[in-house]
Amino acid sequence: MTALRVPNRLGSHLSVRLRLWLALAALALATLVVGGASWATLRQTSTRLDRLHDQSLARVDDALTLSRKATAVAARAPFLLTIESPFRLQVEAGISKTLLADIRRHLDGQNALFDKLLTEMGGSIDELTTLSLHRIELTDRILRLNAVLAIEERRFAALAREKQKPLGQREQWLTMQRISAVLLGAGRSENLIGIGEFHRNYRALIVELEEDEKPLIQSQLLKLQEIASGRDGLFELRRAEIGRRIRAEAAMNRIRHSTEVINNHAAEITATAQANIITERERTISAIAFASGIIVIAVVLSILMAVMAAAFVSGHVTANLRAISDAMMRLAVGDRSIRLPRGEHAGDEIGKLFHAFRAFRANTLRLDRSNRQLAQKNALFENLYNDMSDGLAILSNDEKIIAHNNRLPKLLSLRATTVRTRTSLAQLLEAGNWTRWHRSEGFADLHHPSGTVVELRQSPLSTGGAVALLSDVSERRQLEEHLQSVRRIEGLGRIAGEVAHDFGNILSTVSTNLHLLENATPERAAHLHHTLANALDLGTSLTQRLLAFARRQRLDPEIMNLNELVTGIEDLIALALDDRISLHIFPASEQLAVRLDPGQMESTLLNLCLNASQAIEGEGNIWVRVVPSGSDMVSIEVQDDGRGMPAEVLARAMEPFYSARPDGTGTGLGLAMIFGFIRQSGGDIKIHSQHGHGTTVRLLIPLWQSTDCSEVMKPAGRILLIEDNMQDLAHARRLLGDAELIEAKSAEEAENLLRDASPFDYVLTDLHLGNDVAGWRMAGEALRHSPDTVIAVVSGHMPENMPEALAQSGRVVSVAKPLDHAALARLTELKSTE
Incomplete structure (x- = not known):
């Protein structure tokens, strides 16, 4: 450490202000001594001036004293706002109240306005003190909660980094860490807007974990909710603390306003006194003109003493200022060892400058320490950023890649140079031949021809842009597909068992009655034939139900007015319902074909x-509504106010042979048949039900867009038909009739035709070719060779969404089997929009 030496002059304990007063006193004394000779001449005039000066200066002194004390009260108000110790706060508030009492005694009730202002200032100081005490208490509680949250946040981060834990559990711990971080941010936010933003983020993260039923996660989540919520929760404490701080600042502003009024009054008194002095001086100029010679001598002597006093003061002040200036320069260029001695010039202006230098030096050292810690954190973040197993990219508002980690090129099977030359994420996916399938807002699946599946999660940043996280989920998706296969096999086994049981009963009935027919009388034979017919009808009905569920029954579709069909069946439905149930039918306002x-x-x-009537106990209502849904669909809603279905029953409502009727009379094929019929007709079915609040079944049916099928039967141009089922x-x-039709029975044959032959006007391909889901790939190949080609992907088990790139092209449609005239009409209409 280097300590600068500063001059230590005699009387260095005296302040600069006191030294100036001493110099002025010496000058006044010299003036009085030198002017004693003119006392007799100026006695009368001097007496009048002294009286005037005594009166004016007294009023000025009173005004200055009043202003100084009021200013002292106002100067202490911000200090009261920043004190963190209740004891110190009470002491400083007492000092401020003492100053107000001194001012009140000094005024002695002479001015009613000042009495009111002093009363308001006293009330403001009391309010400021009370609010500051409450704020200190709230701040202490918030700091304690922040300490607990910091510990929890580090613990959750450690749990999230444990690689031996399952990925889902690590993600949950990571979400818990994010919740802790959000609560820590709320505890450190300095405004209500920031707290509100943190509260919104907190609620959004809580929603992510609400459905998790793991006891450990739930207990930890409840602990964080107890810290964050309620009247004693972190958010309420922060809002209360900021509210009291705002009210305290308002009280401080009222104190300043009162002080400003008092200071303005003091300034008016001073200005009046100065005006009186100037007036009296003008009256006495002529009376003291003859003493000019003596005054000249007094002026000379006064100048001499002033020069001596100035030299004395300036020497002391300049030396210390030079020392402080040198220390500041050395500190600015990086010399942190520079120091100034303590204990000297205590209480005077130079001492305050010394104290300011020490505070500045301490802040500089703290800043250096903070910079070192920040550099360590940056290094830690960079290691985490580059060593994580997932790909990470920071995107701008227009999805340009701002930064990415080292894992991103490897995850996308790209070279680092390829990533550097592509400026957007979409370009990277195109370069790697990845196909994006949207799942939900912020989530998408990326599929590679090699079979690799990457999950893309994209979240917006508060500062603009977004962060994209890419994870390889190939193994997880394979396990999910395997589980789905197992479930399908279990469902088929259950259906096979039920069908075998029912057909066994039917065959047993047929066999028994055929045996009895051998020796039966004519009357008995007629009865046995009737029994055999009933058994055959039962078998036929069961077969039709199974075909409906499998969406393979033979349908005879017609183009019809849906409103007429719904209103026309009203009487039949009303006859089948209980008299206590009211049927309400609402057709659409427009004609729907x-x-x-x-x-x-x-x-x-x-x-x-x-089904709805059986869910109603006693009186009730059934509503049937026909509602347009978008430009190409219509919805039929059947709603009841019955008992509804629990979640576990709703989850199995579509399963064949599953019935929840308490009397056991249901076959379990009703909804399954409806589901098969609607899906075979190109529509879909949605069920919403809540136990105790009724059920709504929504049938979505495609509208008929064309009335003339002649062009569909004979499309113009070349058509490639890809189908492996004869x-x-x-x-x-x-x-397709007499169209120019080229057939391919495998994906390889179709790829060769698309590559070598001239472009096709239409391509119709099955989704499943052999054991491969190749339909989407065929569609992509056709678009690459001819962007004007119209493609139909046909399947009896069509997924809900097609790949994003194909959907965005506007040239690909998905069609449910069997292929019909309506599908060809859609293709012809799409081709005509070119």
Whole structure:
């Protein structure tokens, strides 16, 4: 450490202000001594001036004293706002109240306005003290909560980094860490807007974990919720603390305003006194003109003493200022060892400068320490950023890649140079031949021709842009597909067992009655034939139900007015319902044409209304509404106010042979048949139910867009038909008629035709070719060779969403099997929009 030497003059304990007063006193004394000779001449005038000066200066002194004390009160108000010790706060508040009492005694009730101002200042100081005490208490509680949250945040981070834990559990601990970090941010936020933003983020993260039923996660989540929520929660404490701080600042502003009024009054008194002095001086100039010679001598002597006093003061002040200036310069260029001696010039202006230098030096040392800690944190973050197993990219508002970690190129099977030359994430995915499938807002699946599946999670940043996290989920998706296969096999086994049981009963009935027919009388034979017919009808009904569930029943679709069909079946439904149940039918306000099997549609509506009536105990209502849904769909809603379905029953409502009727009379094929019929007709079914609040079944049916099928039967141009099922291939040939048709029975054959032949106007491909889901790939190949080609991907088990790139092209449609005229009409209409 280097300590600068500063001059230590005699009387260095005296302040600069006191030294100036001493110099002025010496000058006044010299003036009085030198002017004693003119006392006799100036006695009368001097007496008048002294009296005037005594009166004026007294008033000025009173005004200055009043202003100084009021200013002292106002100067202490901000200090009261920043004190963190209750004891110190009480002491400083007492000092301020003592100053107010001195001012009040000094005024002695002479001015009613000042009495009111002093009373308001006293009330403001009391309010400021009370609010500061409450704020200190709230701050202490918030700091304690922050300490607990900091410990929890580090613990959650450690749990999230344990690689031996399952990924889902690590993500949950990571979410818990993010919740702790959000609460820590709220505890350190300095404004209500920031706290509100943290509160919104906190609620969003809480929602992510609400469905998790793991006891450990739930207990930890409840602990964080106890810290954050309620009247004693972190958010309420922070809002209360900021509110009291704002009110305290308002009280401080009122103190300043009162002080300003008092100072203005003091300034008016001073200005009046100065005006009186100037007036009296002008009156006495002529009276003291003859003493000019003596005054000249007094001036000379006064100048001499002033020069001596100035030399004395300036020497002391300049030396110390030079020492402080040198120390500041050395500190600014990086010399942290420079110091100034303590204990000298205590209380005077130079001492305050020394103290300011020491505070500045301490802040500089703290800043250096903070910079070192920040550099360590940056290094830690960079290691985490580059060594994490997932790919990470920071995106701008226009999805340009600002930064990425080292894992991103490896995860996307790209070279580092490729990543550097592509400026956006979309370009990277295109370069790596990745196909994006949207799952939900902020989530997407990336599929590679090699079979690799990468999950893309994209979250917006508060400062703009977004962060993209890419994780390889290939193994997880394979396990999920395997689990789905197992479940399908279990469902098939359950269906096979039920069907075998039912057909066994039917065959047993047939066998028994055939045996009895050998020796039966004519009357008995007629009865046995009737029994055999009933058994055959039961077998036929069971077969039709299974075909409906499998979406393979034979349908006779017609183009019809949906409003007329729904209103026309009203009487039949009303007859089948209990008299205590009211039926309300609301057709659409516009005419809606659909292509359906009318008999199956009427049976569907009747079955849904019967199901709804069985869920109603006593009196109730059933509503049937026809509502347009978008530009190409119509919705039929069947709603009841019955008992509804629990979540576990709703999850299995579509399963074949599953029935929740308490009397055990249900076959379990009703909703399964409806589901098969609607899906085979190109629609979908949605069920919303809540136990105790009724059920709503929503049937989504495509609207019929064309009234003329002649052009569909004979499309113009070249058509590539890709199908490995001979029956479906023959059916497509019949629909396409005399079109220029080129057939391919495998994905390899189709790829060769697309690559070597001239472009096709239409491509119709099955989604599943052999054991490969190759339909999407065929569509992509066709678009690459000819962007004007219209493609239909056909399947009996069509997924809900197609790949994003194909959907964005606007040239690919998905069609449910069997292929029909409506699908060809859609293709023709799409081709005509070119």
